[in-house]
Each structure stands twice: as structure tokens, then as C-alpha cells.
Amino acid sequence: MKKNTFKNIAKLSVLSTACVASIMIFGGEKAHAHGFVEKPASRAYIGNMAAQQNWNDAFKMYGQSINNPQGIETDKGFPFAGPLDGQIASGDGKVGDFMLDKQTEDMWVKNNMTGGTNAFTWKYTTAHATTKWHYYITKKDWNPNDKLERSDLELIGTVNHDGSTADKNLTHYIDVPKDRSGYHVILAVWDVADTPNAFYQAIDVNLQNDGIPEEDTEAPTKVENLAQTHATTTSISLTWNESTDNTNVKEYKIFRNGQQIGKTATTNFVDEGLTSNTAYKYTVQAVDFAGNTSESSDTLTAKTLEIPAEDTEKPTSPGHLHSMGETSDSVNLMWNKSSDNVKVSQYHVYRDGKKIASTDKTSFTDTGLAAYTTYDYYIVAEDTSGNKSEASNHIQVTTQISNPENEWKAGTFTNPILYTAGTTVSHNGKEYIVVITHQNYGDTTWAPGANGNSLFKVK
CATH class of the missing domain: 2.60.40.10 (Immunoglobulins)
Structure with a gap:
């Protein structure tokens, strides 16, 4: 296997602090741009960091994702729905182009990784209400020189969420297989709860596995300090202390009156659809990635509120x-x-x-x-x-600038205009074809016909 085109990911990683600045410099925070995997660095995020060293070279390789690594967003429902095969890494090109879908064994920067439990940390620019995150890895026999398809991937982990905002769940611990080595792609998918969309992040890794994993038989510690934090006439909110484990806790199972009613990767849970003025008994168990389960927490008795004869309490602010x-x-x-x-x-x-x-x-x-x-x-x-x-x-x-007659206009820092390769624009009485997909943030030197401008050609 050939070496990476970009060898020094360690040097790039020190630029993580500058990433937020790069989002503003190259793209501004777009309304649809809301999250990327920061560690291990996703393909889009590495492109964003590479742009700090050489914007032109990074743009040629990574395309519009250098401006917007958090904007790879398209339909959710993967693997049954979502981006088309061959367009998974770019999220159907919704970021502005399909550059991230290019695929060879030596094209992308790779994160060195050992199989077993690995941490995946997200960076959110808008922390949506969330249903779950799910993670996939390429199979043993995948072809690294062909575009990524569903049939190349298998599920390795799901982190369910309680519908609250994503920033309550920054880091996920996923069990990466130890039965394969070398170059693989991990796909991280973030499903938003209250929109039809999800965010897709391709992570290129160099798996360094040797030996057979030891069997994990140690259970997590008992869940402590289960408590009620809030109640309404139809819901009870619970919280507890984080359990510990010799590896990492995967999730918590919640039981009401002895029956499991849900699970969560966080240390809080809202039980809804309950009867008013009624007491319920709750316990919680911790589960690790090997399936070991802790003993049950102490039982908590919690009660919903009685429906008031006169309701004068106002809702919380949206x-x-x-x-x-x-x-x-x-x-x-x-x-x-x-x-x-x-x-x-x-x-x-x-x-x-x-x-x-x-x-x-x-x-x-x-x-x-x-x-x-x-x-x-x-x-x-x-x-x-x-x-x-x-x-x-x-x-x-x-609102965006209106451009109904395809007349070229410079955008602004907060409202850039996207010009897509292959489309036609007019400027100073001439028609031009867009050669390279790009966004204009107000730079008139990028206008069609400007001296040395290769973004357009005369039609």
C-alpha cells in the first residue's frame, strides 16, 4: 500500500484551534452547517485545516468542504435512505461539489488507529435536537480505489439520544474491529431529531491491529445517585452519576416498575406519556461495549404532578x-x-x-x-x-441576494454566492461558463473576465 499524499496529520492537528477561524475566513457560519467530527479528524475537517497552509491546493483536493466541513448534510435514514452510492462522503454534494467522493488508497490523510474502543468527538456549530449517531466501517474486502458504496460498509456502533441537543453528547466510544488492518473508512452519521436531515462524516483511518483481543468480562460499576430533577403532569425527568468501567460505558438501561422503557448514552432521561398524580419506581443499569451489565441502581420513587384546578404556570422559554x-x-x-x-x-x-x-x-x-x-x-x-x-x-x-437573470454578482462575507461548475453567468455583456465550483465572498477580482481568473471561461 502506498503512503499517504499528505503525511503529517500530526502537524495538521495542531491547527485545530484555528479551525473556527477558518470557518469564518473561508465560509462564514452557514445556516445549514452544523457539525463535523473533530477527533479523529474527518476528511472534511482535515481539508479545512489544510487550507490554513495552502488554500489553493486544499481547494483543488477537498473542494467546498474546506469552507464548510460542518455542512455535509442530506437526507437521514442511512443505510436504507440518505446519500446515493458513490456520493456518501460528500452527502450528495450538498456542500457544493463531490470532491470528497474521490477515492484511491493513497489519496486521503489517514488517522492511525488501533482496534477496540475508540473515542469519536464532534464539534457542533449548531447543536440540534438529536435522535442518534451511528458509525460504520468498510468491510475486510472493500476496494479502496472505488467510490464508497453502502455495500462496502457495516455497522459498528449506535449511540441513541433522548431528543435533547447534541452538545450534551460530544464524545462517543465506539468498538472498532480488530479483525482487519490497513486503510479503512469509518462513516459517522448524526441524525437530527426534528428535521429530515442527517450529517455525514467520512474518517480515513490506518488500522494497526495485531493479536487477538482479550475478552472483557468486567461489568461497569453500579449507577449511583439516581434522582428526579423535574416533573410535569405527564413526564418525569431523571439524572444519575456516570458509571465507570475498565473500558467504557456504552449506554444506560432505564427501568420503570421493573420493565425496561428505554436506554440512553447520557446520564439523563425524560419519561413521557405518564398519568398525572401517579408514583413510579425507577432503576438504571450501565452496559459496556462487551455487553457486561452493572447491578441495578437503588430504586427511586418519583411522582407526576396533579393537574391544577387553575393553571397559572407559564411554559419555559423556547x-x-x-x-x-x-x-x-x-x-x-x-x-x-x-x-x-x-x-x-x-x-x-x-x-x-x-x-x-x-x-x-x-x-x-x-x-x-x-x-x-x-x-x-x-x-x-x-x-x-x-x-x-x-x-x-x-x-x-x-436573506440571500437575488440573482434571477444569472448576472454575476459578488457576494458578501455573511451572504456568499455559490457558483456551480457547468452553469452559465453573464457579466459586462458576455456569457461565461463556471469552470470550478466556488463561493464569492465579495472579491471582485474573481469576476468573469478578470485578469488571471480561471474560475470562468467565455461561453
């Missing part, structure tokens, strides 16, 4: 309002759900201080807007008794 994306005439908003002692019935959406809509969902698309215009948004929750929450955080969102 959290983490953010934009999922903008066009020239629309903004796609999303926020975290509020909680209430009884039930949240709806959310009111405010634009520039005026209510424009109400919805029972935690997302809303505002349409019919003016191009390249900044709007201020916030959300207020209301419960079934009409009590209203405090306002959410305010956000200012600017």
Missing part, C-alpha cells in the same frame, strides 16, 4: 432559536421545545416585533420576504391554559 437556511425570499427557523407543568399547545413566531404565525411544531418557514434584507425573529410558547412564556433568544437573519 431555546436555541436558529436558522436552518435562507433563500432570497424565505427563512427556515427552528428552536428547542419548551416544557410546561401541563402541556405546551403552540408557539408564536415574531418577526421584527410582530406576530406572523402560530404553530404546534418547533420549526417554521417564513416566506414572501425581500431579498438581501435582515429580519429579527423570536418565539413565544403558550400552554393549554393560555399562559405564555418569556421570549426566546432573538436572532437576526439576512
